[in-house]
Amino acid sequence: MTVIAQSLRSGMAALGHCRDIRSGIAPRGVAVALMAALLAPGAVLVASGTALAAAPTFESAGKQAILVDDLTGSVLYAKNADERMAPSSMSKLMTAYVLFDRLKSGRVSISDEFPVSEKAWRMGGSKMFVELNSRVKVEDLIQGIIVQSGNDACVVVAEALAGSEDAFARVMNDTARELGMTGSHFTNASGWPDPEHYMTARDLATLARHIIDEFPEYYKYYSQTEYTYGGIKQGNRNPLLYKDIGVDGMKTGHTEAGGYGLTASMKQGDRRLIMVVNGLSGVNERSNEGERLLSWGMREFENRKLFSAGEVVETAEVWLGDTGTVPLVPARDLVVTIPVADRNSLTAKVVYDGPIPAPIAEGQEIAKLVVDAPGIEPLAVPLVAGQTVTEAGPIGRILAAISHFVSGVAEGGEPQKQP
Structure with a gap:
């Protein structure tokens, strides 16, 4: 196992000076065990969302709450985030997602008109006030759902x-599973009270991220503050849209069972x-709690880009290849979310089971970059080969074996078997 530790200082886009902590060839079993420890619960990949530990303290008045960085997926705050709750009209985010998906696939057009049944016309609660047996354009329905909460x-x-x-509702449940929303179950399209209709705060945050990232052309409707249909003008119920703090969506909710809720993006x-x-x-x-939580997250945390996709982080030793080393690079931009107070204490370790036997394909995952700081749990991020390495020819293999034998003897021990 080769471990190289490096320090990240404020203002540096790349790793600072290297210090070799430990270098050598470990038995493959030991390497696998250490890698498993790095990726055990609590050590997670940046790409799949990360939880921050020992972060700046905050206490929300809500029964359930979560705050997530959209780019990295890091959870900045969570309170009963996996507890089932009545999502009320925040359920309409899933109804909108399914409609947006149909629009993006071309199965539905923004100018299509949908018929109004008696069931739809008789719905209580917040309404768009569609007329019985009329036909309503899809774009009007989008605004009726998002702005008027109809x-x-x-x-x-x-x-x-x-x-x-x-x-x-079955489509909604299928979609939820596809999006990894494991704590949700839908029985209707509006969030109408039903004990079998529930979501979690974490699932709502996941759904909001997908809407923002997948449908930017439709996300714009969430910032619309009012809409008039059938001569009836209604204002958006999202209170944070009316404050100059950068909020541009998404959806409120209220029922007796769920209390007052808000999914918002800043x-x-x-x-x-x-x-x-x-x-x-x-x-x-x-209104006050939503603004307080979002402002706290913006103030107390920051994103730092450590490496760009394809940028060389380190080189790894290669065994019996046509070259002695291979560059280690991230497959995509590496950005981490950290507490502002700990910005100067970020460290990183490159960990790999080496030397790595040839052949090695470009893009093959062969190492990890483990990033750590006082305010976060260690983040284990994959590093891939920056180039293809083929096997050495017969002469090269003989020379490599002799070189390794001489090196092992010079260090006073028996040369270890190679993979």
């Missing part, structure tokens, strides 16, 4: 896309945060 608009969409609201500069909070006591607390 339960009637949700039923119109559900029946048009799946034939019935029950069938559409963008300042290159950073975007996604917040979910639920179980609050009223509209004022929802």
